[in-house]
Amino acid sequence: MAGLLHKAGRYLFGYDAVESKNRRQPPTGRLRSEDKELLPHQRRKLTSASRDIHRNFTIAAWAIRKHLDYVSTFSFQSRTGSADLDGRIEDLMDWWSRPGNCDVAARHSLPRLVRLAEERRTVDGDVFFLKLSDGRLQAIEGDRVQTPTSGLPQGVLPTEFVHGVQVDEAGQAKGYAVCKRPASGADFMFERLIPAPYVVHHAFFDRFDQVRGISPLAAAINTLRDTYEGFDYALAKAKVAQMFALAFYREAVEPLGEVTGEDADGDGTPEKDYQVDFGRGPVLLDLEPGDRAEFLESRSPSTEFLAFTQTMIQTALKGLDIPYSFFDEAHTNYSGARQALLQYEQSADVKRHDVRLMLNNLTGWRLRLFIADGLLELPRGMTLADLRWEWIAKGIPWIDPLKEVNADIAAIGACLASRTDVLKQQGKDFFDVADQLATENEYLDELGLPTNVAAANAQIVEITNG
Secondary structure: OHHHHHHHHHHHOOOHHHOOOOOOOOOOOOOOOHHHHOOHHHHHHHHHHHHHHHHHOHHHHHHHHHHHHHHOOEEEEEOOOOHHHHHHHHHHHHHHOOHHHHEOOOOOOHHHHHHHHHHHHHHHOEEEEEEOOOOOEEEEEHHHEOOOOOOOOOOOOHHHEEOOEEEOOOOOEEEEEEEEOOOOOOOOEEEEEEEHHHEEEEEOOOOOOOOOOOOHHHHOHHHHHHHHHHHHHHHHHHHHHOOOOEEEEOOOOOOOOOOOOOOOOOOOOOOOOOOOOHHHOOOOOOOOOOOEEEEOOOOOOOHHHHHHHHHHHHHHHHHHOOOHHHHOHHHOOHHHHHHHHHHHHHHHHHHHHHHHHHHHHHHHHHHHHHHHOOOOOOOOOOOHHHOOEEEEEOOOOOOOHHHHHHHHHHHHHOOOOOHHHHHHHOOOOHHHHHHHHHHHHHHHHHOOOOOOEEEOOEEEOOOOOO
C-alpha cells in the first residue's frame, strides 16, 4: 500500500514535464548557452537549409518578402526644431542614401541595404555592417564571420572567439573575425580581425548570453521543407492521374479481340497484346464472361491532403508571426483580417525597433563625419548630442478607408489621439503634410480658387480674419 501511495504521489505532486513515460522524446537535461546548442558545423547546415528553402520554395520566399515589407522600410525625418537645419540634415542624408555614396560596392541605396540586412538577419540569423572611414558601408554576411582554424594575429587565441566573435569576460564583443569563402571545397580562410566599434551587428536574439543571432525560421525549416516536398509528390501523383489507364482482368482462355503480339517466349503461342485507341470515337468492348475492364484513377490531391497542407502552411508562417489571412485573403472576414493585422503589427513593431537601433547607430556615425568634413555646420553651442531625428516606418493602407478615417477623426476630436500619431501609422509625417497643405492653400489663394476641402464628415476650412 505504501508503495502505491508513493507512486501515486509522484504523479500527483511535481512536474509531469520532467517525467519520462515512454510516449514522447524525453528532455535531455542539458542546459547550455544558445551558441553551444548550435555548433559551428550545425550553424552552417542551418544557414544552408534556410537559404535553400528561401531560394526554391515560393511560399517561404513570399513570407520573407512580406516580413520585409512590414519591418524594413523607413523614412528619415530631422527633429532639431530649426527648419533650416532640418532641411540641411535631410538633404545630406538623402545624398548619402544614394548607392555610390553609402555602399562600398556602389550597388545598393541605403533603403535597399536596410532591406537586404533585415533579409539576411531573417534567413541567416545575423548580418554585419563595417563602417568605413570615408562614410560608406560594407555589408558582411553572417557565414563569413566564424572562428578560423589558423591565421589569427599573434597573441590572439581561438578560445577567445564564439562563432567568430571575439568576446571579453563579460561577453561583450571586442572584434569580429572575417573570413573568405573557399573557392572550392577548402575551408574558410581568415581575412582580417575588425575591432567591434567599427561594426554594427544586426541579429535575432532570444537569450541574454547569446553572442550570434539565430534565424527565426529555424523552427519552421522542417515544416517548410516537408510542405515543399509534399507539393512535388502531390503534383506527380496528379499528373499520373490525368493519364488514361485501362486495365483488363482476364479469366477466359480465348483472347479478347485480335491477337497482335509475337511469340516472345518461343512456345508457339502468340503473346496477348490488347490495344485500344480512344482517338477514333466511341469504343465497344465485348468481353467474355468473367472478364472486366476499368479505368485506373486517383482522386488526387484529396481533400484531406489539402486540409493538412493548409495546417502546415499556417504553422510555418508562425515562424515569422505572419497570419494565414495574409496568405489566403478569403480565409476570413473583415473583422478577422483586421484583428490578425493588429496582432501582427504588435510583433512587427518589436522587429522594427531593432532596425531603428541599427539606423540610429549609422545615422549618428554619418552625421559625425558630415560635421568633421565641414559639410554640416551646427549653430553655436550645439553639438552632435543635441541633434534629434526619427526613422518613421512605412505605414499600411486602410483596410476600410471610410470607416477607419472616420474613426481617426473621432479619436482626434475626442483628444484620444494626435494627428502626429494617426499619420505616423500611415508612414507619414504630420509636419510634412501640414507644410504641403499650407503650400497648396497658398497656391490656390493666388489663383482665386477655394481652399475648403470637404470629405466625408471632415472639413478643413481656411480661417480668415473678419
